[in-house]
Amino acid sequence: MYPNRNLFEKYITKDEIELIHEYTLKILSEVGVIIESDAAAEVFKKNGARVEGHKIFIDEALLKKGLSTVPKEFDIYSPSGKLTLGESAPTICAGPVAPTTIQDFENNTYRPANLKDVEQYYILQETSKVISMPTHSCQNTDDLDKSGDDFHTPQAAMGLKYCQKPIYQGNTITPINYKKGSLIEANRRLVKLHREFYDIWDKPVTMSNCCVLSPLAIGAEVADTIIGAVQENQPVIIISCSMTNLTCPPTLASAIVQDNANILAGIVLTQLINPGVGAVYGSVTSPTDMRNVQLATGAPEAVLMQMGLVAMGRYYNLPVRSGVSATTAVDLDFQCGAESMMTLMTGMLGKTDFILNAAGAYGGYNLGSLENFVLDEENIAYLKRVNQGLDITEDKLYFDLIKKTGPRGNYLKGRTPKDYRMENYFPNIFIREGGSPADVIEKNGNLVARARSVVNERLESYELPDVTTTQKKLLNEYLPEGYKYDL
Amino acid sequence: MYPNRNLFEKYITKDEIELIHEYTLKILSEVGVIIESDAAAEVFKKNGARVEGHKIFIDEALLKKGLSTVPKEFDIYSPSGKLTLGESAPTICAGPVAPTTIQDFENNTYRPANLKDVEQYYILQETSKVISMPTHSCQNTDDLDKSGDDFHTPQAAMGLKYCQKPIYQGNTITPINYKKGSLIEANRRLVKLHREFYDIWDKPVTMSNCCVLSPLAIGAEVADTIIGAVQENQPVIIISCSMTNLTCPPTLASAIVQDNANILAGIVLTQLINPGVGAVYGSVTSPTDMRNVQLATGAPEAVLMQMGLVAMGRYYNLPVRSGVSATTAVDLDFQCGAESMMTLMTGMLGKTDFILNAAGAYGGYNLGSLENFVLDEENIAYLKRVNQGLDITEDKLYFDLIKKTGPRGNYLKGRTPKDYRMENYFPNIFIREGGSPADVIEKNGNLVARARSVVNERLESYELPDVTTTQKKLLNEYLPEGYKYDL
Numbered sequence: 001m002y003p004n005r006n007l008f009e010k011y012i013t014k015d016e017i018e019l020i021h022e023y024t025l026k027i028l029s030e031v032g033v034i035i036e037s038d039a040a041a042e043v044f045k046k047n048g049a050r051v052e053g054h055k056i057f058i059d060e061a062l063l064k065k066g067l068s069t070v071p072k073e074f075d076i077y078s079p080s081g082k083l084t085l086g087e088s089a090p091t092i093c094a095g096p097v098a099p100t101t102i103q104d105f106e107n108n109t110y111r112p113a114n115l116k117d118v119e120q121y122y123i124l125q126e127t128s129k130v131i132s133m134p135t136h137s138c139q140n141t142d143d144l145d146k147s148g149d150d151f152h153t154p155q156a157a158m159g160l161k162y163c164q165k166p167i168y169q170g171n172t173i174t175p176i177n178y179k180k181g182s183l184i185e186a187n188r189r190l191v192k193l194h195r196e197f198y199d200i201w202d203k204p205v206t207m208s209n210c211c212v213l214s215p216l217a218i219g220a221e222v223a224d225t226i227i228g229a230v231q232e233n234q235p236v237i238i239i240s241c242s243m244t245n246l247t248c249p250p251t252l253a254s255a256i257v258q259d260n261a262n263i264l265a266g267i268v269l270t271q272l273i274n275p276g277v278g279a280v281y282g283s284v285t286s287p288t289d290m291r292n293v294q295l296a297t298g299a300p301e302a303v304l305m306q307m308g309l310v311a312m313g314r315y316y317n318l319p320v321r322s323g324v325s326a327t328t329a330v331d332l333d334f335q336c337g338a339e340s341m342m343t344l345m346t347g348m349l350g351k352t353d354f355i356l357n358a359a360g361a362y363g364g365y366n367l368g369s370l371e372n373f374v375l376d377e378e379n380i381a382y383l384k385r386v387n388q389g390l391d392i393t394e395d396k397l398y399f400d401l402i403k404k405t406g407p408r409g410n411y412l413k414g415r416t417p418k419d420y421r422m423e424n425y426f427p428n429i430f431i432r433e434g435g436s437p438a439d440v441i442e443k444n445g446n447l448v449a450r451a452r453s454v455v456n457e458r459l460e461s462y463e464l465p466d467v468t469t470t471q472k473k474l475l476n477e478y479l480p481e482g483y484k485y486d487l
Numbered sequence: 488m489y490p491n492r493n494l495f496e497k498y499i500t501k502d503e504i505e506l507i508h509e510y511t512l513k514i515l516s517e518v519g520v521i522i523e524s525d526a527a528a529e530v531f532k533k534n535g536a537r538v539e540g541h542k543i544f545i546d547e548a549l550l551k552k553g554l555s556t557v558p559k560e561f562d563i564y565s566p567s568g569k570l571t572l573g574e575s576a577p578t579i580c581a582g583p584v585a586p587t588t589i590q591d592f593e594n595n596t597y598r599p600a601n602l603k604d605v606e607q608y609y610i611l612q613e614t615s616k617v618i619s620m621p622t623h624s625c626q627n628t629d630d631l632d633k634s635g636d637d638f639h640t641p642q643a644a645m646g647l648k649y650c651q652k653p654i655y656q657g658n659t660i661t662p663i664n665y666k667k668g669s670l671i672e673a674n675r676r677l678v679k680l681h682r683e684f685y686d687i688w689d690k691p692v693t694m695s696n697c698c699v700l701s702p703l704a705i706g707a708e709v710a711d712t713i714i715g716a717v718q719e720n721q722p723v724i725i726i727s728c729s730m731t732n733l734t735c736p737p738t739l740a741s742a743i744v745q746d747n748a749n750i751l752a753g754i755v756l757t758q759l760i761n762p763g764v765g766a767v768y769g770s771v772t773s774p775t776d777m778r779n780v781q782l783a784t785g786a787p788e789a790v791l792m793q794m795g796l797v798a799m800g801r802y803y804n805l806p807v808r809s810g811v812s813a814t815t816a817v818d819l820d821f822q823c824g825a826e827s828m829m830t831l832m833t834g835m836l837g838k839t840d841f842i843l844n845a846a847g848a849y850g851g852y853n854l855g856s857l858e859n860f861v862l863d864e865e866n867i868a869y870l871k872r873v874n875q876g877l878d879i880t881e882d883k884l885y886f887d888l889i890k891k892t893g894p895r896g897n898y899l900k901g902r903t904p905k906d907y908r909m910e911n912y913f914p915n916i917f918i919r920e921g922g923s924p925a926d927v928i929e930k931n932g933n934l935v936a937r938a939r940s941v942v943n944e945r946l947e948s949y950e951l952p953d954v955t956t957t958q959k960k961l962l963n964e965y966l967p968e969g970y971k972y973d974l
Contacts, residue, residue, distance in 0.1 A: 004497045010836075011491070016879040023884050034894040055894065101924060110924045216894035246899045249892075250907035252877055254885035287911055289919040290903050296919050300872035301911055308877050328917070330924035333934040334862045335917040337824030342869060345832065349497075367924055375821045382829060385787035390739055390795050392503040397510050398741035405736075407521040407542060407703035412733045416777050420737035424774055424788055430815070430822045432776040432783050437588060437597045437817035437850055447820040 004387055005087070007350035008311035011304065017315050020257050020308075027261040028058040033216045035269065037223035039184070043272050058268060066268030067316050074235055074278035074319075076133075077203045078166035079465065083132060085207075085235070085280070085353050086319050092354045093380055094133040095125045096361030097170035097209070099368025102138075103331070105448050113138035113368065115480055118155070121360060122162035123462045124373050124455065130380040131359060133207070134159060135168040137368065140177065144480060149179040156190060157478035160197050161485070164465045167194070169208040169229075170356060174221045183221055187228025197474055204278060207235045209356065212262045214240060214247035214285075218269075230270045235278025237321050237354060238266035240309070243288040243295050252301055255285055256308040263309075267318065280354055281313035282321025297326035297364050298339025306346045321354040322347035325376045330363045332372055332448055341379050348383035371451035374458075378427050385425040429454055491874055492574070494837035495798035498791065504802050507744050507795075514748040515545040520703045522756065524710035526671070530759050545755060553755030554803050561722055561765035561806075563620075564690045565653035566952065570619055572694075572722070572767065572840050573806050578874075579841045580867055581620040582612045583848030584657035584696070586855025589625075590818070592935050600625035600855065602967055605642070608847060609649035610949045611860050611942065617867040618846060620694070621646060622655040624855065627664065631967060636666040643677060644965035647684050648972070651952045654681070656695040656716075657843060661708045670708055674715025684961055691765060694722045696843065699749045701727060701734035701772075705756075717757045722765025724808050724841060725753035727796070730775040730782050739788055742772055743795040750796075754805065767841055768800035769808025784813035784851050785826025793833045808841040809834035812863045817850045819859055819935055828866050835870035858938035861945075865914050872912040916941055 032055040035041065041051050047065075050057040058066075073086025085092055102113045117138045125134035136155050144151055152173050159167040171177075173186045180186065187208070194205040208229045213219040218226070229236050240259040242248040248255040263281055270279040286295050286302035296302065306322050313320035323346060327339035340362070347355040359376030361368050396419065405411060429450045433440045444450060472485035479485070519542040522528065528538050534552075537544040545553075560573025572579055589600050604625045612621035623642050631638055639660050646654040658664075660673045667673065674695070681692040695716045700706040705713070716723050727746040729735040735742040750768055757766040773782050773789035783789065793809050800807035810833060814826035827849070834842040846863030848855050883906065892898060916937045920927045931937060959972035966972070 007497055010494055010497070011876050012879065016877070019879060019881065020884070023881075023886050026886060027889060031890050031893060103924065213895070215889070215892060215896055215898070244911075245903065245907045246897070249885035249888050249898055250904040250910075251883045251885060252910055253879045253883035254889065256877075256879075257884045257886075258889055289911075289913065290907065291913065292920050293899075294919050294921045298917070299911070299919075300869040303873050304877050308879070328919045329934070330918065330927050331933060332821045334819045334821070334824035334827075334859075335865075335934055337821035337826075338828040338862075338866050338869070339824075339917065340821075341825040341828040342866075342873075363924055364921065372821075375825075378822075379825050379829075382787040382825070386790050386829075389498050390503070390743075390791050392499065392506060392740045392743075392795070394506065394510075396738040396740035397507070397744045398736035398738060399510050399513060399744070401736050402514060402702070402741065402745055403518050405702060406518060408700070409702055410733070411702070411736055412780075416732065417737040420732045420777065423737070423739055424731075424776075424786070426776065426778065430785070430826065431817065432781050432786075432815045433779055434781045434851065437590065437854055440817050446818060447816070447822055 004349050005351045006314065008307050008314065011307045012311045017311055020260060020312060021315065023257050024260045024264065025060055027257065028063065028265065031216060032057045033218065033262060033265040035218045035223050035265065036220035037227065039227055040223050040269055043269065047272050056265065058265060063264060063268060066271045069271045069275035070267060070279050070318055071276060072317060072319065074204060076166045076207055076235065077200050077205055079164040079198060083166050091347060091351055092133050093131050093358035094135045094168045094356045095121060095131055095359055096137050096357045096365065096368055097135055097139065098365040099138050099361050101367050103367060103369040105369065105371060105452065112142050114141045114143045115483060118158055119162060119483065120370055120459060122159060123459055124370055126163040126165060127458045127462055128377060130377050130384065132165060133168045134163045134165055135170040135356065137360060139171045152177040153478045154480045156193065157475045158483060160194070161475055161479060161483070167206055168356065169206055172209065172221050172225055183224035184228040187225050188232050191229065191232040191234050197471055204234050207237065209239065210236050210266060211239050211241055212266055214242035214262060215258055216262050218266055226266060226269055227273060230274040230277045233274060233277055235280065236270060237280040237282050238263050239282040239321060240285050242285040245290060246288045246293065252305050252308070255305050256312065259283055259285055259309055260312045280321050281316065281318040282354065283309035284323040285309065294328065295364055296328060298328050298343055300342065303343060303346050307350065310346065310350055310352055319353045321356070322350065322352040324355060324357045325359055325379060326357060326365065327362045328364045330367060332375065336362050340376055344379055344383055348380065349387055351387055370455040371448050374429060374451050374454045378430050381425055381427070491836050492838045493801065495794050495801065498794045499798045504798055507747060507799060508802065510744050511747045511751065512547055514744065515550065515752065518703060519544045520705065520749060520752040522705045522710050522752065523707035524714065526714055527710050527756055530756065534759050543752065545752060550751060550755060553758045556758045556762035557754060557766050557805055558763060559804060559806065561691060563653045563694055563722065564687050564692055566651040566685055570653050578834060578838055579620050580618050580845035581622045581655045581843045582608060582618055582846055583624050583844045583852065583855055584622055584626065585852040586625050586848050588854050590854060590856040592856065592858060592939065599629050601628045601630045602970060605645055606649060606970065607857055607946060609646060610946055611857055613650040613652055614945045614949055615864060617864050617871065619652060620655045621650045621652055622657040622843065624847060626658050639664040640680070640965045641967045643680065644962045645970060647681065648962055648966060654693055655843065656693055659696065659708050659712055670711035671715040674712050675719050678716065678719040678721050684958055691721050694724065696726065697723050697753060698726050698728055699753055701729035701749060702745055703749050705753055713753060713756055714760060717761040717764045720761060720764055722767065723757060724767040724769050725750050726769040726808060727772050729772040732777060733775045733780070739792050739795070742792050743799065746770055746772055746796055747799045767808050768803065768805040769841065770796035771810040772796065781815065782851055783815060784811070785815050785830055787829065790830060790833050794837065797833065797837055797839055806840040808843070809837065809839040811842060811844045812846055812866060813844060813852065814849045815851045817854055819862060823849050827863055831866055831870055835867065836874055838874055857942040858935050861916060861938050861941045865917050868912055
């Protein structure tokens with residue numbers, strides 16, 4: 001179905017994969033992984049693992065046991081229906097998490113993100129043909145009321161208000177945004193809110209982002225996210241975002257092996273708590289640019305490390321998440337397009353199962369704009385088309401037409417054939433007109449203007465999902481001021 | 488050596504390749520190819536082919552014979568040394584041929600190209616770390632004296648003056664730019680000029696671009712280029728640039744099969760004239776965007792057709808050329824970076840043997856700027872790095888350091904390790920700084936300004952190759968006014 005699912009085979013051999021696996025076992029059994037959670041340590045202890053405080057050690061038998069129950073595929077439900085993650089389904093793309101700064105083209109400035117941006121990012125994700133799982137973009141904006149003991153749920157409620165597609169929990173619950181007690185319970189309550197709002201009670205209704213803490217650790221908040229989510233039978237993604245020579249050793253190979261151990265520890269935890277719960281193996285690890293000690297999210301070495309980690313995930317038969325549409329460019333320029341396209345390749349051409357930050361972020365994840373969102377959508381559509389591959393059958397070879405037309409003949413006759421229309425993707429922002437470049441720009445506007453016009457159309461034609469008064473009341477308990485439903 | 492040389496295997500199966508081959512034989516034997524040359528028809532006739540006027544038919548035996556003598560690899564010589572094209576060598580990238588319009592950022596305008604642009608494109612190609620074969624960019628500029636009976640050689644002489652790297656003949660000799668008689672002889676004279684200037688007499692010293700005329704034809708001028716070049720034992724590239732639904736049928740598959748037949752006819756011609764001469768199989772075929780009947784050079788379908796044709800070239804064990812850094816964007820914007828990066832993938836990740844227009848052209852080949860040239864160089868360097876792949880050995884896994892550092896440790900200590908420096912490519916135009924985007928731009932300038940600064944450094948530090956008075960006199964016979972050597 002997806003011919004390029006094993007694209008990684010062109011980058012890493014079976015023997016190299018086995019070597020990484022072998023050293024991963026050494027790391028897991030000799031070095032260990034710190035999981036900052038008593039509950040997690042207890043789970044490992046109960047399953048016979050060596051545990052020293054929060055440091056857990058996993059031997060080959062326990063690893064096998066943990067991996068044996070991970071489903072290759074699972075479904076997530078929401079008012080828009082069922083979304084499948086796994087081998088038989090298309091790559092699930094999700095929007096950006098981080099952007100805290102917005103490039104404001106209208107005023108030619110960069111400014112802090114606000115709740116209006118959160119709303120608009122949700123609307124673009126909900127109306128997107130290529131983003132199938134919206135996430136909360138622009139976390140903890142300046143205009144969000146942070147005086148209460150829970151400013152996480154108000155942000156989650158925004159997603160439920162604007163989207164019918166299932167929502168990805170990219171925004172971790174922490175002691176800062178949630179002061180009401182146990183974070184495990186907070187994660188369970190978050191799932192219950194989705195269930196109640198959707199009136200879907202017995203199925204996965206969301207998925208949570210669980211980023212490990214390199215080197216070889218899982219932080220307290222993330223451990224609580226994993227535990228809370230899987231206790232509620234919700235899938236999670238265990239993801240690494242290491243930086244070479246900083247949070248992992250200097251080489252790409254060493255980053256892969258260390259990340260692999262760290263991610264697997266998280267996957268095993270999910271299965272020891274709830275065997276069979278959905279768990280995805282992922283990485284957006286990137287090199288550090290040592291000239292300024294910055295994460296080089298758009299670097300070619302990021303592609304290679306992520307390709308290597310995709311290979312490891314596939315080796316363990318796990319659903320796989322990869323990066324990303326990532327770049328350190330701070331404008332919608334050539335670099336932004338080039339790096340975003342290159343980094344998307346790993347996931348879109350390798351047909352991984354999930355891509356976060358697939359559209360709408362640049363500047364090393366921290367910068368965003370709606371114009372960037374719709375431009376990234378074009379990149380995704382392009383690579384989706386490439387991933388569909390060639391359709392080579394006798395029919396499609398058109399031998400009879402070639403014979404009839406003959407050398408120096410012309411194929412431009414009559415109506416455009418259905419086969420042509422079926423096989424081609426037509427961008428609506430990227431320009432393809434001929435003639436004088438100045439005239440083309442005069443007529444169509446520059447790229448940012450064309451992107452803006454697409455954004456405006458989407459925002460203007462968007463309508464809030466139709467929900468009941470009960471649903472409105474439920475969300476109004478949480479929605480930020482100014483974003484509550486009128487009752 | 489190059490792990491991704493067969494990247495095409497992820498896009499086309501062995502059976503599909505065989506099917507295309509089978510129908511290619513039907514086209515070659517039943518439909519035929521028009522080669523607008525009495526000499527070429529005569530060559531085919533002598534070799535037992537069915538020939539009707541200029542239409543030649545090739546059966547399986549003749550195809551096999553023609554393909555059997557093509558070298559898998561060959562060398563081209565120039566004052567800079569030996570350049571190898573083929574399986575064991577890196578991809579040869581060449582500059583752009585067409586740009587007739589220049590985006591002039593200093594004056595914020597688009598203007599016709601001139602001879603100064605020709606000179607500067609040559610200098611950038613000669614000083615490039617990633618372009619190893621310069622070509623004549625900006626053909627037939629307005630300020631070129633076209634009153635004489637030969638304004639092709641003056642343009643070729645410019646390349647010899649500014650470059651020591653071997654030069655690619657992207658500019659076909661035609662009855663318009665050469666009115667002194669036989670074009671076959673003109674092509675032979677062109678080779679001789681290189682030989683004399685280089686004082687290299689018995690080896691390939693250049694390579695010529697031979698674009699077939701879809702559907703299923705080779706035009707008179709290109710036929711003469713092939714004949715003249717191979718008679719002088721110089722390698723040629725037979726290349727297709729078809730447009731779906733216009734010069735080939737509507738589907739991608741039909742474009743591949745028709746192009747394959749057309750290209751093979753050209754390859755066979757080279758070998759029937761001079762068995763063993765270097766001949767490269769290539770395609771930059773792209774879809775037509777039927778909304779405005781324009782060649783969509785940056786489209787995903789272009790990647791797919793070119794990937795399919797790379798597969799066919801590899802099937803016949805031929806050296807292979809692929810596209811391109813191509814885009815229909817008319818500014819150095821997100822689209823320009825994204826499409827240029829995507830279309831380069833076919834060649835750079837598939838490690839084809841030659842890429843023309845690898846840097847410096849956009850706007851469907853017709854638009855150029857030196858700023859674009861150096862930005863494309865970054866894309867090439869990125870994909871070269873990806874193509875180098877991962878280095879996964881026990882040493883590089885750094886197990887001992889991982890064990891010593893342990894969970895939650897820190898790897899940023901002392902001097903940056905050699906392994907890190909060896910494994911990472913550091914762009915010098917693409918930005919990777921952190922902090923406020925406005926500050927980053929304030930400090931470094933925007934992308935076009937950074938590109939311009941790299942261009943200026945290269946132009947300012949360039950020095951003309953040191954040549955003898957005899958060499959200067961030889962070129963002065965041809966060089967345009969204003970570009971002759973002072974003697």
